[in-house]
Each structure stands twice: as C-alpha cells, then as structure tokens.
Amino acid sequence: MVRIGYTMMTEQAGPLELVEHVVGAEQAGFDFSVTSDHYFPWLDEQGHAPYAWSVLGAAARATERIPLMTYVTCPTIRYHPAVVAQQAATLQLLSKGRFRLGLGAGENLNEHVVGAGWPAASVRHEMLEEAVEIIRALFAGGYVTHHGAHYDVEHAKLWDLPDEAPPIGVAASGPKSAALAGRSADLLIATDPDAAVVADFGRAGGAGKPVVGQVPVAFDRDRSAAIERAHEQFRWNVNPWPVNAELPTTKAFAGATSNVTPQDVAAAVPCGNDVGAFVDAVRPYVEAGFTEVALIQVGGDQQEPFLQWSREELLPALREL
Template sequence: MVAFGYTLMTEQAGPRELVRFAAEAERAGFDFEVMSDHYFPWLDEQGHAPNAWSVLGAVTQATERVELMTYVTCPIMRYHPAVVAQQAATVQLLSGNRFTLGLGAGENLNEHVVGRGWPPVNVRHEMLVEALQIISELFQGGYVNYAGDHFRVDSAKLWDLPETRVPIATAVSGAQSVEHFAPLSDAMIAVEPDADLVGSWNSLHKAESAKIAQLPVCWDPNRDAAVRRAHEQFRWFAGGWKVNAELPGPSAFAAATQFVTEDDVAQNIPCGPDPDPIVAAAKPFWEAGFTHLALVQIGGEHQDGFVEFARDRLLPALNEAAN
C-alpha cells in the first residue's frame, strides 16, 4: 500500500493558516502530513517562515488521525541535536504517538543565520551522523554524555519520553548518504524516484522501512494561472538539491533561476485542474519502491481549493492507481 500525504509548507503560509490546513487535509482523507522547517522562504514571493515546531504543537491538537512528520529538520547548526530530541519527544507525546522525526543535512538558506559558516557536504554528513547518534541515545532514556568531533553533550536527559520511541527518517541522495544514515534510521527520505537508491537502502536496512518522497503540484481551475504561480513561487526547484543546499538566501535563488521559464516549470510540475498529470508524475515513485508520497500544493492562498480537489478527485485517483 502507498500512503499519500499533505505538505504543510511553512514557506508559503502563516502559522494560523497552517494549523487550519492541517485539520482540513485530515478531513479530506490524507494519510499523513509533513511540515517543512525553514528560517527563510526559498523566494521572496512565498513570503513566510513561521517556526515549524511551534506550529507542529498546535497541529497535534487540531488533528486526531494523520501521522505527522518534519520534512525535514536539520539538527547540525541552527538546532543542537539534544534540543531536537527534546522537541521530537514532546511532539510525540502531544500527538499520541503519531510523529516521525524527519532529519537532513540542511541548506545554507536556513542554517547561515547562526553565523557559523556553511561546511562542505562531507562535513555536514559527519555532523549528521553524530547528531543521529545523540538523538537516538537520548530517546533511549537516561543521562547522555557525548564527545565527538563536532558535538558535545554534557549530562543530558529527556524527562518526558513517550512510550513509543520516535521513529527517525533521514534524507539521502546517493550511496554515501545511504551508507552513513541507513544504519541509524528507521525510514528513508528522498526527492527523486530512484529505484537504485531504494535498493541501496534496503540492502543496509534489515527491517522493512518506509520510503518517503515529496511531489510538488499546482492545482488551479485555470491551467495557465497554475503555471504562472508555479513559476513565480517554485522555480527554485529547478536547481536540484546539490545546488539548493548551497545558496544563502532568497535573492540568490532568484538570481540562480532568472532564466527558468514557465515552460520549464510546467514540464516538471503538474499544473491545472486535472488529476491525471499528477497521477502520472506520482507513479514513478511507487514503481521505484516508495511507500509514502507527500504532495505540495503551490500557493498558500490556494490550499482550500486544492484540499477539496484532493478529497473529491485526486486522492481517489491516486489510490486507485497505486493501491
């Protein structure tokens, strides 16, 4: 079975709106909800970046059924891993064991704000390995001391631990990240429908584990309007994650994507009122072995219409095609 999720995208809506969207998406029949964790939007046109963890606390009380997840939190600079572990345990308690901690090596866009520079990717992977070790040890209970190359922990303990340990899902993009993170994670996150990546993960992960991906879409009754909005707010997506992780702010993303056209965006993001292009774009993910796919509706002011469309047409079409 493939589960279909809804993305609470902090870059394009304020905190009150995100909580309302979460409740509406649950009522519409989405299986799970993921939330981005950003200090900046990708582009000025998106216009928002509330604190994800505060919003998640409210979402736990506005929903009852859907699984919740960060997609993703970076525990290596802006947050210390001991703080992330405390936040995750608290959200698990508030949600009644519906939370998965999604982690990744981060983007310069969000992490530069603490003024520590931006390490190369190999160093970020080393830091994430240490962060995963610290968080996992704290989830086990008891006092934790840790002295690594990048982090120290001095007599830390989580005093409010849920009965169900928080699952950890980690973002990977290639063989190196799979090798580092699969042994320390319960589930895999990736952005491309790469069957080889799934196979590499499975070879290192003995238990059956979730593979979670994300797909941007732009629903609108008018396809031309959807294409224009997707270009305005999501052209940053064209750079790919190796580029996106390095750029320092919205102005850099605007400059890097100044030559991306509306046609370029329309070829890569399904736009308009028809569910068939979305189903076609989603199909490679479950064919590659992904078990969970979260949809991103582009445009904060167009979530209500999208959720109604998902309830009446899109989710039935996806479930029929995948399940």
C-alpha cells in the same frame, strides 16, 4: 498501496493558516502530513517562514488522526541535536504517538543564520550521523554525556519521554547519504524517484522500511494561473539539489532561477486539474519503491480548493496506484 500525504509548506503560509490547512487535510482523507522546517522561504514571493515546531505543536492538538512529520529538520547547526531530541519527544507526547522525526543535512539558506559557517557536504553527513546517535541515546532515557568529533553533550536527560520514541527518518540523495540512512534511520526520505537510492538504503540496513517522497503540484481550474503561480513561487525546485543546498539567500535563489521559464516549471510540476497528470507525477515514486508520497500544493492561498478537489477526485485516483 502507496500512502498519500499532505505538506504543510511553512514557506508559503503563516502559522494559523498552516494549522487550518492540516486540519482540512485530515478531513479530506490524507494518510499523513509532513512539515518543512526552515528559517527562510526559498524565494521572497513565497513570503513566510514561521517556526515549524510551534506549528507542529498546534497541529498536534488541532488534529486527531493524521500523522505528523518534519520534512526535514537539520539537527546540526541551527539546532543542537540534544535540543532536537527534546522537541521531538515533546511532539510525540502532544500528538499521542503520531510524530515521526525527519532529519537531513540541511541547506545553507537556513543554517547560515547562526553564523557558524557552512561545512562541506562530507562534513555535514558526518555531523548528521553523529547527531542521530545523540538523539537516539536521549530517546533511550537516562543521562547522556557525549564528546564526539562535532558535538558535546554534558549530563543531558529528557524528562518527558513518550512510551514509544518517534521513528527517525533520514534524507538521502545519493549512495553515501542513502547508506547513512540505511545504517541509522527507521525510514528513508528522498525527493527524487531514484530507485538506486532506495536500493542503496536497503542494502545498508533499510530493507523493508518505509520510503517517503514528496511531489510539488499546482492545482487550479485555470491551468495558466497554476503555471504562473508555480513559476513565481516554485521555480527554485528546478535546480538540482547540490545547488539548492549551497545558496545562502533568497536573492541568490532568485538569481539562480532567473532563466527558468514558466514552461520549464510546467514540465516539472503538474499544473491545472488533469487528474491523470497528477497521478503520472506520483507514479515514478511508486515504481521506484516508495511507500509514501506527500504532495505540496503550490500557493499558500490555494489550499482549500486543492483539499476539496483532492477529496473528491485526486485521492481516489491515487489510491489506484
């Protein structure tokens, strides 16, 4: 049975609200949660971007059962991998073993802020693989010194380590990144229901490991209101990933989506309160071999009605998949 998760979308709500939402998700019966880690929202209309690791620390103490996960942290430019290792080890302790570290090659939107430039995709993948190597070495305990192609670590050690290191997930969208994930990750993260990516991950060493996806949804009793909200805040999701990874600002995302219509978004994001449409949006992930799917309810101020509806109607239907 596929596990159904809840997304703390940091681009659309403030830190206090995000913690309240994940507490509600735990009470509603979601199987796990994931959290975006961004410096910017995708669009100005979303209006938020708190520091994800502070939110996660608060969530770890406010909840009791629900697993937590970054979806995803980029450990290459804005954060040094040695810092990410410390962040993740601390979260694993605060959550009493409920944390998974999701990693990815990042987006220009969030990494440009430190002024280090934005490398080509092939270089970003090299950086990600080296970063995972450093993080795993630090999780293993003891002092780590590393001088690689992209990073230097000098006599580093994590002084507060959990008994079990957080599992590491790596995001992939094609054969090269799927192979990277298969070599280096404990689980695969992907946003498209692409069976080929899952197969590539399995062939590279990921066979039998969890595969985690994510699906945006816009619940509302008024379908037209749901479509309007999804278009306002989530039209960027219609762009292919290679485009989204390169755009540097919210203004660039606004320009790149200026011709996206509400109908375009409604075709990609289930809107309204038809349970069947939401189940149909998740089904391709299950058929592609995903073991976990996290839902994003579009609209920071629309989480409570979504959580109530999920508990009463949506989650029971999704359990049938």
